Amino acid sequence: MAAAMVWWPRFLLLLCLTCKTSTFYVPGVAPINFHQNDPVEIKAVKLTSSRTQLPYEYYSLPFCQPSKITYKAENLGEVLRGDRIVNTPFQVLMNSEKKCEVLCSQSSKPVTLTVEQSRLVAERITEDYYVHLIADNLPVATRLELYSNNRDGDDKKKEKDVQFEHGYRLGFTDVNKIYLHNHLSFILYYHREDMEEDQEHTYRVVRFEVIPQSIRLEDLKTDEKSSCILPEGTSSSPQEIDPTKENRLYFTYSVHWEESDIKWASRWDTYLTMSDVQIHWFSIINSVVVVFFLSGILSMIIIRTLRKDIANYNKEDDIEDTMEESGWKLVHGDVFRPPQYPMILSSLLGSGIQLFCMILIVIFVAMLGMLSPSSRGALMTTACFLFMFMGVFGGFSAGRLYRTLKGHRWKKGAFCTATLYPGVVFGICFVLNCFIWGKHSSGAVPFPTMVALLCMWFGISLPLVYLGYYFGFRKQPYDNPVRTNQIPRQIPEQRWYMNRFVGILMAGILPFGAMFIELFFIFSAIWENQFYYLFGFLFLVFIILVVSCSQISIVMVYFQLCAEDYRWWWRNFLVSGGSAFYVLVYAIFYFVNKLDIVEFIPSLLYFGYTALMVLSFWLLTGTIGFYAAYMFVRKIYAAVKID
Known part of the structure; x- marks a missing residue:
């Protein structure tokens, strides 16, 4: 046992290091080779702010425009993220320096912002908006040099810590005055590829940085x-912007x-390590070890108790004493009674x-690296299409369970499965989208995209759900080991700790403890516009979440049946999703302590999308716990002798 306790953390550490160092990613496009003075196109993506959560197009502000504006054709994920990739007038040539160039005017005349434009720019600056540009599909980053005391505690010796910020700030405020970053110093890093002597050198862009500056009109000399x-x-x-x-x-x-010595295959490392990954690693390992030990203890308790119960129930020479005992065997005639x-219930589980x-x-x-951040929107696009195509599995499981629960109207059940959860998601998103439309944000889903999503829903997902439901309903129902009595058994009065809400609080602690560290990084990626690419850790946490939800639901249904309460179907589904309650509490805590959102519409967007996340997480964990408990109940009642 002691050897196992020493070996297990080492194995987890090795697994986490493998997830970080050995995973590869498929960039989605081949590397682009540039020669000397080849044009390197600078494109704009959007404007974002963690205070408003409303992205805007680049040219929603009066930036300098090229002679012809060309928008890139976005995929579904980019549209849903609010990306509107467009060309810019910046003229950048490979390995060619430019000390200072003026935009917007060939005669070097200054740009005049109208009162309305000035008010809009000032409003965006006070809302802490960031500008996002890309060069050769690499996002621009702002270098931040932070100084801290060295490890010896000497205040005079400072250690420099270099971090990067996604995008650059549109401007800043100081003593009730608003200033615009109107000069951008681009710093591009290239890697020289090894070529033969008679061939021209080729270069690849490996990093894109910017130093934003605010320079007054009178201090610039032009020609x-x-x-x-x-x-x-x-x-x-x-x-200053008045x-x-x-x-x-x-x-x-x-x-x-x-x-730069950075090779093209490693050029995303700068962006994927913008947070302190060391803390992330050790926190995840700690959570893994704690959850596995707790799960092991629960398993030992439940297995030993069950063996004792089954042995007592199966004693042939002590039948009368057994019948007088109270316990889970006494409800064998009602435990499989349809709820x-x-x-x-079957639709939600589907x-x-x-x-x-x-x-x-x-x-x-994503853990294998096939949904890298360089393929913009690929993660969300893949998730949307996979959810549509997984409808056949959802329909099959819902149909078979519905028949097991003595259901007969399979067509209505299939329609309910195909529309209940997606309908709630679409309804909430549509209401939120109306508010985003009112703000003229690029985060608003265009009407053609919304029609396309509806066509995918009713043209792909709904037929697949019907197909799966048809075959699931025709398949033999789950074989329950005991028969159900015609007259329901009376349920005794339950103790206070068997209350449903108390069960939700108790059952949700362990699964939430397995993933709350990862939840912080996911929230930062969603609400603070950070990159997230530690999918190796996320896969590990997901497996632990499945294990913890399964074991907690088994323990909770065992306690409920021992209390002679056979109404476990709905209760187990609700209690198993108890960690969703803690996710909601954490989301409120994150909103109050981490975000600086004060306006109504950004708050509405945050809690609207958070409600969808909590609902989805509740469905996921509730389904995992339900099927684990169902298998457990069938297993224990098949192991005892029923007269």
């Missing part, structure tokens, strides 16, 4: 060739190239199976 001279040192003042009047300013940029609303299959495949494929 007729659209060139400019930046002020030296700290002699310049920032460019929202009550017109503002004249320059939009300028510079380009600097640096050679109320069997159609709704949607849970649909979600389970979709999540398992997505996480596994």
